[in-house]
Amino acid sequence: MCGIVGYVGSKPGMDVVLEGLRRLEYRGYDSAGVAVLSDAGELQVERRAGKLANLEKVVVGTPLPGTLAIGHTRWATHGAPTDRNAHPHVDCAGRVAVVHNGTIENFEELVAGLEQRGHERRSETDTEVVAHLLEERYDGDLAEAVRSVCRDLEGSFVLVVAHADRPDVVVGARRNLPLVIGLGEGENFLGSDVTAFIGHTREARIVDQDQVVELRRDGVTVTTLDGTVVDGASFHVDWDTDAAEKGGHEFFMLKEIQEQPAAIRETLGGRLQEDGLLHLDELSMSDEDIRGIEQVVIIACGSSYHSGLVGKYAIERWCRLPVQVEMASEFRYRDPVVGRNTLVIAVSQSGETADTLEAVRHARSQKAWVLAVTNTVGSTISRESDAAFYTRGGPEVAVASTKAVITQIVAMYVVGLYLAQVRGTRDADEVRAHLADLREIPDLVQEVLDRMDGVRELARDLVNEPRVLFLGRHVGYPMALEGALKLKELAYISAEGFPAGEIKHGPIALIEKGTPVVVLAARHALSAKLVNNVQEVRARGARTIVIATDGDDSVTPYADEIIRIPDTKSLLTPLLTIVPMQVLSAEVARAKGLDVDQPRNLAKSVTVE
Numbered sequence: 001m002c003g004i005v006g007y008v009g010s011k012p013g014m015d016v017v018l019e020g021l022r023r024l025e026y027r028g029y030d031s032a033g034v035a036v037l038s039d040a041g042e043l044q045v046e047r048r049a050g051k052l053a054n055l056e057k058v059v060v061g062t063p064l065p066g067t068l069a070i071g072h073t074r075w076a077t078h079g080a081p082t083d084r085n086a087h088p089h090v091d092c093a094g095r096v097a098v099v100h101n102g103t104i105e106n107f108e109e110l111v112a113g114l115e116q117r118g119h120e121r122r123s124e125t126d127t128e129v130v131a132h133l134l135e136e137r138y139d140g141d142l143a144e145a146v147r148s149v150c151r152d153l154e155g156s157f158v159l160v161v162a163h164a165d166r167p168d169v170v171v172g173a174r175r176n177l178p179l180v181i182g183l184g185e186g187e188n189f190l191g192s193d194v195t196a197f198i199g200h201t202r203e204a205r206i207v208d209q210d211q212v213v214e215l216r217r218d219g220v221t222v223t224t225l226d227g228t229v230v231d232g233a234s235f236h237v238d239w240d241t242d243a244a245e246k247g248g249h250e251f252f253m254l255k256e257i258q259e260q261p262a263a264i265r266e267t268l269g270g271r272l273q274e275d276g277l278l279h280l281d282e283l284s285m286s287d288e289d290i291r292g293i294e295q296v297v298i299i300a301c302g303s304s305y306h307s308g309l310v311g312k313y314a315i316e317r318w319c320r321l322p323v324q325v326e327m328a329s330e331f332r333y334r335d336p337v338v339g340r341n342t343l344v345i346a347v348s349q350s351g352e353t354a355d356t357l358e359a360v361r362h363a364r365s366q367k368a369w370v371l372a373v374t375n376t377v378g379s380t381i382s383r384e385s386d387a388a389f390y391t392r393g394g395p396e397v398a399v400a401s402t403k404a405v406i407t408q409i410v411a412m413y414v415v416g417l418y419l420a421q422v423r424g425t426r427d428a429d430e431v432r433a434h435l436a437d438l439r440e441i442p443d444l445v446q447e448v449l450d451r452m453d454g455v456r457e458l459a460r461d462l463v464n465e466p467r468v469l470f471l472g473r474h475v476g477y478p479m480a481l482e483g484a485l486k487l488k489e490l491a492y493i494s495a496e497g498f499p500a501g502e503i504k505h506g507p508i509a510l511i512e513k514g515t516p517v518v519v520l521a522a523r524h525a526l527s528a529k530l531v532n533n534v535q536e537v538r539a540r541g542a543r544t545i546v547i548a549t550d551g552d553d554s555v556t557p558y559a560d561e562i563i564r565i566p567d568t569k570s571l572l573t574p575l576l577t578i579v580p581m582q583v584l585s586a587e588v589a590r591a592k593g594l595d596v597d598q599p600r601n602l603a604k605s606v607t608v609e
């Protein structure tokens with residue numbers, strides 16, 4: 001949450017930072033601000049509540065001069081989303097500017113001390129204390145002043161700082177939250193992720209826990225909080241600006257939905273051996289350790305949790321292992337029973353979600369083996385886990401997750417089949433056959449995408465609905481949850497997903513004449529029972545919208561609307577049923593005139609607990 005950019009070079013700093021903020025806006029859009037430092041040492045700050053466009057209206061006509069700049073796009077925690085609370089924050093003299101992502105937990109104590117020492121507070125944020133502390137501690141060495149302040153901070157933070165006396169230096173620091181350095185020629189960058197500077201350089205280096213980086217035009221120096229210089233490897237970002245642009249689509253989400261066939265191919269690519277079996281070095285587990293696993297616990301939040309639920313069906317079926325799926329925010333507060341023979345799979349697109357990260361830390365403290373399934377190379381969760389499986393979905397900019405979720409589901413199948421292969425719970429021919437089915441999925445997803453005109457039309461018809469229900473059985477149940485989550489977060493329609501067999505125990509009371517009920521009736525073992533459930537809701541007046549497999553007419557008589565998907569194995573149907581629900585929710589939001597990429601109150605990378 002919150003996007004941060006820093007730049008020092010020879011280009012107009014404001015332009016570079018605004019471009020970075022545009023790409024990071026998915027991380028929060030309650031306010032935005034920049035601070036630009038001219039070569040003559042004049043520090044100018046502009047900030048505005050609301051989306052970045054509000055700030056751009058102010059600065060674009062009257063650019064702030066200077067080739068050193070820092071910027072911020074905010075998801076509010078401390079203090080309302082107002083101009084006054086927007087970052088950057090400055091000290092009393094207006095000579096230090098600070099942008100911050102995270103929460104400083106001991107800020108009240110720090111504020112009390114600062115007020116006693118005569119500092120004047122101008123915002124309700126926790127961030128402002130950092131500017132005042134730097135004012136006190138700066139004596140010519142900005143990196144040392146930042147190290148000194150960081151030693152006194154509790155909580156989580158990424159800080160990026162500029163000082164009017166130092167037109168040659170931007171300083172950044174991090175604890176628990178992500179900060180990446182972009183390495184250029186005669187210019188260097190800082191960003192919450194690589195998209196912040198991908199238009200300028202594809203060479204990057206991760207800033208590690210409790211490290212401080214001094215960014216100059218001719219290089220960077222990274223130190224620990226006690227000032228020890230640390231080396232670190234750089235890496236090459238293997239996608240370019242096109243991947244982070246809309247490519248002709250009105251919204252990123254619509255583009256990312258279309259990218260799913262390619263994303264799935266990337267997830268599968270290189271993981272299959274010539275003999276048709278799987279090779280997953282990335283698990284970093286010996287065959288003996290894999291055979292010793294006694295239970296699997298999957299931890300995740302939101303849509304990633306739904307991917308984990310699909311994983312439960314697959315892993316239990318193929319590996320005959322007990323699998324629990326836990327919401328990460330609850331996991332560690334429940335004293336969960338995990339230990340040496342537990343495989344914990346942490347699923348997170350961003351790899352930065354605070355709830356999931358804390359759950360990972362707890363699982364590791366209990367000696368469980370933690371595998372991160374994430375889209376983000378070098379993310380905190382991947383680095384703090386024992387091993388990482390990268391889903392390789394490419395950058396996902398829209399706040400609502402689509403291609404990241406579908407690739408997570410593929411990852412669940414791949415990991416499940418690998419465990420089954422090594423444990424011998426499925427023979428080699430069966431594993432090969434499942435993998436062959438998976439390899440067909442990208443083409444089938446494309447077929448679903450090519451059939452979406454009817455769904456777009458249906459979406460326009462749902463804009464005024466106050467409530468929509470989603471029903472599924474077996475692997476359709478997690479997808480019913482996912483369909484409901486997408487519709488509520490994008491279209492602000494009250495939506496709930498239920499196991500279809502459960503509705504008669506209460507939720508059926510919600511159904512009135514005309515209530516839309518989306519039923520995930522893709523072919524699977526329970527479809528006869530699902531047909532009964534469709535009849536039950538229809539008998540009570542529901543308008544049934546049924547997602548059904550080509551050629552399956554068992555449910556047709558009870559469907560007011562039918563969305564057809566191609567046939568695949570029942571366990572793999574989530575990879576197809578998810579697509580019409582993504583399109584439906586995006587199109588309802590679009591028809592309501594809402595911002596599909598940036599739904600209200602949300603941010604993509606949720607780095608607060």
Ligand code: F6R
Nearest residue numbers: 302303304348349350353400401
């Ligand atoms: C919904 C959505 C969220 C995320 C959740 C976890 O469309 O995107 O529910 O799935 O915040 O995020 P990650 O996967 O980054 O841990």
